[in-house]
Amino acid sequence: MRMIGAIFLPLLFLFVFGSGLSSRMAMLSPEVNFAQFMFPGIIGMTVLMSSFMAGVSVVWDREFGFLKEVLVAPISRASVAAGKTLGAATVALIQGTVILLFAPLIGVSLSPWTVLGLLPLMFLLATAMGSFGVLLATRIRTIEAFQAVMQILMFPMIFLSGVFFPLQGVPTWMSIVTKLNPATYGITTIRQVILGASPDSPFGITLLGHTMSLWNNVAVLAVFGAIMILAAMRSFSTQD
Amino acid sequence: MNDYIIKVENLVKRFGQLVAVDNISFTVAPGEIFGFLGPNGAGKTTTINILCTLSKPTSGQAMVNGFDVVRQQRQVRQSIGLVFQDPSLDERLTGLQNLHFHALAYHVPASVRKQRIEQVLRMMELWDKRHSGVRTYSGGMKRRLELARGLLHYPKVLFLDEPTLGLDPQTRNRIWEYILELRQSEGTTIFLTTHYMDEANKADRIAIIDYGKLVAMDTPERLKKIVGKDIISVKTDDDEKAAEEIRLRYQTEARRDSNGLTFEVSSGEKFLPAFIKEFDTKILSVSLRSPSLDDVFLKLTGRAIREEETSDVFKAMARQRGRRMRR
Numbered sequence: 001m002r003m004i005g006a007i008f009l010p011l012l013f014l015f016v017f018g019s020g021l022s023s024r025m026a027m028l029s030p031e032v033n034f035a036q037f038m039f040p041g042i043i044g045m046t047v048l049m050s051s052f053m054a055g056v057s058v059v060w061d062r063e064f065g066f067l068k069e070v071l072v073a074p075i076s077r078a079s080v081a082a083g084k085t086l087g088a089a090t091v092a093l094i095q096g097t098v099i100l101l102f103a104p105l106i107g108v109s110l111s112p113w114t115v116l117g118l119l120p121l122m123f124l125l126a127t128a129m130g131s132f133g134v135l136l137a138t139r140i141r142t143i144e145a146f147q148a149v150m151q152i153l154m155f156p157m158i159f160l161s162g163v164f165f166p167l168q169g170v171p172t173w174m175s176i177v178t179k180l181n182p183a184t185y186g187i188t189t190i191r192q193v194i195l196g197a198s199p200d201s202p203f204g205i206t207l208l209g210h211t212m213s214l215w216n217n218v219a220v221l222a223v224f225g226a227i228m229i230l231a232a233m234r235s236f237s238t239q240d
Numbered sequence: 241m242n243d244y245i246i247k248v249e250n251l252v253k254r255f256g257q258l259v260a261v262d263n264i265s266f267t268v269a270p271g272e273i274f275g276f277l278g279p280n281g282a283g284k285t286t287t288i289n290i291l292c293t294l295s296k297p298t299s300g301q302a303m304v305n306g307f308d309v310v311r312q313q314r315q316v317r318q319s320i321g322l323v324f325q326d327p328s329l330d331e332r333l334t335g336l337q338n339l340h341f342h343a344l345a346y347h348v349p350a351s352v353r354k355q356r357i358e359q360v361l362r363m364m365e366l367w368d369k370r371h372s373g374v375r376t377y378s379g380g381m382k383r384r385l386e387l388a389r390g391l392l393h394y395p396k397v398l399f400l401d402e403p404t405l406g407l408d409p410q411t412r413n414r415i416w417e418y419i420l421e422l423r424q425s426e427g428t429t430i431f432l433t434t435h436y437m438d439e440a441n442k443a444d445r446i447a448i449i450d451y452g453k454l455v456a457m458d459t460p461e462r463l464k465k466i467v468g469k470d471i472i473s474v475k476t477d478d479d480e481k482a483a484e485e486i487r488l489r490y491q492t493e494a495r496r497d498s499n500g501l502t503f504e505v506s507s508g509e510k511f512l513p514a515f516i517k518e519f520d521t522k523i524l525s526v527s528l529r530s531p532s533l534d535d536v537f538l539k540l541t542g543r544a545i546r547e548e549e550t551s552d553v554f555k556a557m558a559r560q561r562g563r564r565m566r567r
Contacts, residue, residue, distance in 0.1 A: 065329070068294070069322075069328045069329075069330075071294060072317055072322055074345070074347070075345050
């Protein structure tokens with residue numbers, strides 16, 4: 001049930017926006033229409049939203065008291081934090097993969113290699129965002145507060161990461177924000193893998209005049225992810 | 241082996257301005273049932289949280305099973321079992337799954353895991369319900385499952401924080417049977433907090449705590465000797481006049497409340513017949529009882545502990561209801 005709920009919204013976005021806007025928007029490149037452009041973004045969004053559940057689950061456990069049982073157990077708290085993240089990342093990966101199954105309906109063709117490449121990528125994005133969620137959750141006491149923080153952080157992160165529109169040609173302030181947004185690098189990488197990663201493709205990003213290659217983006221995401229998971233493990237260990 | 245399993249020295253815990261635990265020291269012997277008695281907010285739960293490594297002391301030292309609660313958290317955690325004041329079960333899992341998780345977390349060897357889970361579930365009479373989700377359990381069943389879980393890894397010390405708060409009397413009695421049985425069979429040390437007097441009576445030793453300070457620590461019997469005398473409660477048709485007469489006749493001050501007058505005399509059985517015969521104010525009813533821990537608390541702190549009891553049960557109920565609604 002939760003699974004269906006989690007992929008319903010992305011699919012709604014994909015088909016309503018995708019079909020509604022495709023016909024009205026110019027082709028973004030010779031072979032990519034708007035729905036096809038949005039498809040990788042929707043996958044990234046699904047993974048991102050789902051991985052945040054790692055944090056929700058920590059706050060949930062606290063709210064219902066179960067976290068106490070975990071905190072007082074003779075097990076490493078850091079490993080509990082990592083476990084929460086990886087568990088949510090696995091679910092996120094499955095949900096992302098379910099969205100991938102809709103590729104033929106959008107007219108996106110995927111080779112087995114593309115899919116194989118996407119799996120670790122989705123997992124990396126999910127781990128990075130999941131750790132971020134756990135980090136926040138260690139310092140937030142109630143479900144209500146966490147939901148508020150999530151709304152305030154998650155939607156701007158999604159909207160300003162290039163899920164719904166190309167990041168070229170946006171106003172300068174927005175361009176700066178999108179480049180500070182770690183989600184951007186995840187969404188862009190997924191798009192580069194699905195729609196092609198040639199340096200002159202219109203879907204890349206430039207950072208300080210440098211056009212980011214696929215691997216550059218992966219590196220940024222990996223560094224962010226590593227910092228987040230270490231911070232989450234540390235913060236989880238020191239909470240009381 | 242040391243002659244104590246818990247040792248607390250000059251323990252202090254401050255939350256900002258508030259001194260929750262104010263320089264307390266005590267030791268608990270292995271196999272002892274040690275009770276912490278005091279009103280809400282006296283510092284009972286704070287002390288337990290420090291002893292079970294959930295909270296760090298501001299200053300002072302505490303050792304459990306020979307391990308320091310700040311420096312050797314892992315070893316302390318492995319040595320203890322806990323039943324919290326608030327439920328700490330994963331309601332989305334079944335009873336069996338909750339215990340299985342606990343067994344893994346506490347490194348119960350795989351070879352004995354199944355057998356021990358069955359043992360504790362049968363002991364708490366939850367075996368038939370093991371496959372039901374915890375959310376379908378009643379309050380008493382949840383508490384019993386928590387007790388079962390607390391026992392699963394054969395802890396050296398079992399901490400019970402208000403183990404029967406808000407439960408009905410039958411369930412309270414049953415839980416107590418289990419606790420006493422456990423001490424008998426496993427020699428487990430039991431550290432409990434309570435503000436129910438009848439529960440405190442079952443402890444070997446009691447520490448009375450008020451505003452974060454230990455005000456007394458001894459066996460229930462010896463604590464009652466602090467009050468020393470027997471207590472006479474009397475209802476008359478004119479309490480004011482009766483109080484005056486008691487003062488003049490017996491040189492003792494009677495306390496007045498809505499139930500009439502109470503006062504202390506040294507040997508109640510002998511006093512009573514004479515009292516009834518010679519007292520001038522008309523007596524409606526009279527009763528005699530030995531001092532209870534309630535009286536001890538009253539004597540030591542000037543306040544009754546019981547006044548809060550009913551409101552606590554309501555609070556506990558409201559808390560649970562709040563949780564359910566939020567779900």
